[in-house]
Amino acid sequence: MNELINRQYYLASRPVAQPTPAEVPFRDVPVAEPAEGEAVIRNMYISLDPAIRGWMGEANNYIEPIAIGDAIRSSVIGRVVKSNSDLLAVGDVVMSLGGWENYTTGPAAGMNKLDEHSAVPLSNFLSVLGPTGLTALFGLLEVGKPKAGETVLVSAAAGAVGSIVGQIAKMQGCRVVGMAGSNDKCAWLTDELGFDEAINYKTCGDYEAAIGKACPEGVDVYFDNVGGEILDAALMCLNKFARVTVCGWISSYNDADAPGPKNLWQLVAESVTVQGFAVIDYMDRFPEGVGQLAEWVMAGKLQFKEDIVDGLDNVLPTFLKLFEGANKGKLIIRIPE
Amino acid sequence: MNELINRQYYLASRPVAQPTPAEVPFRDVPVAEPAEGEAVIRNMYISLDPAIRGWMGEANNYIEPIAIGDAIRSSVIGRVVKSNSDLLAVGDVVMSLGGWENYTTGPAAGMNKLDEHSAVPLSNFLSVLGPTGLTALFGLLEVGKPKAGETVLVSAAAGAVGSIVGQIAKMQGCRVVGMAGSNDKCAWLTDELGFDEAINYKTCGDYEAAIGKACPEGVDVYFDNVGGEILDAALMCLNKFARVTVCGWISSYNDADAPGPKNLWQLVAESVTVQGFAVIDYMDRFPEGVGQLAEWVMAGKLQFKEDIVDGLDNVLPTFLKLFEGANKGKLIIRIPE
Numbered sequence: 001m002n003e004l005i006n007r008q009y010y011l012a013s014r015p016v017a018q019p020t021p022a023e024v025p026f027r028d029v030p031v032a033e034p035a036e037g038e039a040v041i042r043n044m045y046i047s048l049d050p051a052i053r054g055w056m057g058e059a060n061n062y063i064e065p066i067a068i069g070d071a072i073r074s075s076v077i078g079r080v081v082k083s084n085s086d087l088l089a090v091g092d093v094v095m096s097l098g099g100w101e102n103y104t105t106g107p108a109a110g111m112n113k114l115d116e117h118s119a120v121p122l123s124n125f126l127s128v129l130g131p132t133g134l135t136a137l138f139g140l141l142e143v144g145k146p147k148a149g150e151t152v153l154v155s156a157a158a159g160a161v162g163s164i165v166g167q168i169a170k171m172q173g174c175r176v177v178g179m180a181g182s183n184d185k186c187a188w189l190t191d192e193l194g195f196d197e198a199i200n201y202k203t204c205g206d207y208e209a210a211i212g213k214a215c216p217e218g219v220d221v222y223f224d225n226v227g228g229e230i231l232d233a234a235l236m237c238l239n240k241f242a243r244v245t246v247c248g249w250i251s252s253y254n255d256a257d258a259p260g261p262k263n264l265w266q267l268v269a270e271s272v273t274v275q276g277f278a279v280i281d282y283m284d285r286f287p288e289g290v291g292q293l294a295e296w297v298m299a300g301k302l303q304f305k306e307d308i309v310d311g312l313d314n315v316l317p318t319f320l321k322l323f324e325g326a327n328k329g330k331l332i333i334r335i336p337e
Numbered sequence: 338m339n340e341l342i343n344r345q346y347y348l349a350s351r352p353v354a355q356p357t358p359a360e361v362p363f364r365d366v367p368v369a370e371p372a373e374g375e376a377v378i379r380n381m382y383i384s385l386d387p388a389i390r391g392w393m394g395e396a397n398n399y400i401e402p403i404a405i406g407d408a409i410r411s412s413v414i415g416r417v418v419k420s421n422s423d424l425l426a427v428g429d430v431v432m433s434l435g436g437w438e439n440y441t442t443g444p445a446a447g448m449n450k451l452d453e454h455s456a457v458p459l460s461n462f463l464s465v466l467g468p469t470g471l472t473a474l475f476g477l478l479e480v481g482k483p484k485a486g487e488t489v490l491v492s493a494a495a496g497a498v499g500s501i502v503g504q505i506a507k508m509q510g511c512r513v514v515g516m517a518g519s520n521d522k523c524a525w526l527t528d529e530l531g532f533d534e535a536i537n538y539k540t541c542g543d544y545e546a547a548i549g550k551a552c553p554e555g556v557d558v559y560f561d562n563v564g565g566e567i568l569d570a571a572l573m574c575l576n577k578f579a580r581v582t583v584c585g586w587i588s589s590y591n592d593a594d595a596p597g598p599k600n601l602w603q604l605v606a607e608s609v610t611v612q613g614f615a616v617i618d619y620m621d622r623f624p625e626g627v628g629q630l631a632e633w634v635m636a637g638k639l640q641f642k643e644d645i646v647d648g649l650d651n652v653l654p655t656f657l658k659l660f661e662g663a664n665k666g667k668l669i670i671r672i673p674e
Contacts, residue, residue: 054605054606241618246604246605247605248605249601249602249605259596259597259599260596260597260598260599260600260601261597261598261601262596262597263597264586264597264598265586266613267583267611267612267613268391268583268584268585268586268613268614268615269391269613270613271612271613271614271615271618272612272613273610273611273612273613274604274610274611274612275604275608275609275610275611276603276604276605276606276607276608276609276610277605277608278605278608281578281608
């Protein structure tokens, strides 16, 4: 068998702002041989998520930072090309923690077999039926705890997580208001996803006034994907006992000196709960969650978009689209077989 | 009957920093006559709490701000001198929402009769058996939710609320670490109240290092009375699923431009819950709470200090002691009869 060559984007140094090609260069190296219990997969899909930016940093996080010199970590779907484990056979398709690379070598026990002939496209297991959908589901229902009749505000609402959060909130009987960065995105939220209102944060002017107008009865749950000034404005619109669900603060990921929120005194004024979470907190409930999401998808109750870009060499510029709000739906790199 | 004259400290304008005598001057005015259903009390004790600084400001809060021209609002204990209600008779002693004034006129239904011949001094109903004790009890147990074996960190630990929080946390089987502003206060916490460790924040140097050393297994509950840099340091020491109970942020009450916390990204990194509360959220459970606190006091399990200053005319400089950390225990103004 010819030696397989692995193109791999790796962490040369920790980015100070937006990751650059000097900080995240590539190298072509031999594919690591599978040790006992390991397998090698040829990656077909690579998931691009805001959280990856956190793993590039030094700070401790819910999982270990990426070590200098290691491939950039990412969820992937791939096909087994070598196996040194009874758990997997060559040809199996699996979902796994992998990297920005053509091949990933790792423990077979951490690779979950997918049925490539099922009714749903494989890429869905990285989006609506994967970490993205599960983040929306558990973050909204378990952390935000919306009740029928309450108002739910979602930032980055046209994003992969936000668009699913809003639709699930509608199914709970809530008034749902989304914030997004273009009129097109806003129209998608209201006309196709059933949001009650959408705010174009790039043109709305004063955030607090815009949120106040779209949420005349105040905000009971704010599902926060962005932080920064929108969080400060949302804090001023919260009702008594409101919940702020912190999924991530993308506005500050590339800016270590971003100021903290100024309006946190609202926590005491309105007895507010601000709760951060990571989807892996709910790992023992993933099967239940995927089942619920699949049921909604099959019933046509949950729409979602995937923004699929071909070619591993597009991975870094495509990743940066997340921070520009340039994507609509879940960003995925596809590496054609 | 001679007309009664009421010396009253009132809000002339909203303070921009520490309230000054120009912003909170006094006036001598006739005591308001009681309307139908009202009574007049001669105040004996006036409670001084950090929250009063919030009520002097414009921002919306859990109760209405004090209107310009109105007496500074405060919990008081007084004796009925006139009654226009069947609920109260002249001579009764009551606890009520009142003001920084010699006499308060208000609805008799909002005045709760106290037994002045009970075993506990009347002033206790403004401290350990009043809003202070109830804030500590419900804030710690219902918001912080400490479990036996966990580590509880308390700021302003020698203060009225903090000192009670720490003792209740010890009764829950927790490791308890307090932060206070002098060696004397720290010695009181460890030697007399049973705290496991105390940190003198004025001399300890780097807060994060000091907290890390005193909490080798990390912090599970941070009961926050101060905000600011100590909050930022505590955030860095939190364990997974930690709870930050926000009782108040005294460090910023006199500084509208205080920067927000920088380390809130820890919320997502460690799936942390930050929850604000006000004791009135638990109003329907006050009888239960007072009963529990009284039981502990009678059994000698709960110590507390009252810092009682005589004379209404000392009210403003005494109030400012709160922000200098110059008090030890609950600050109360006594107006001798």
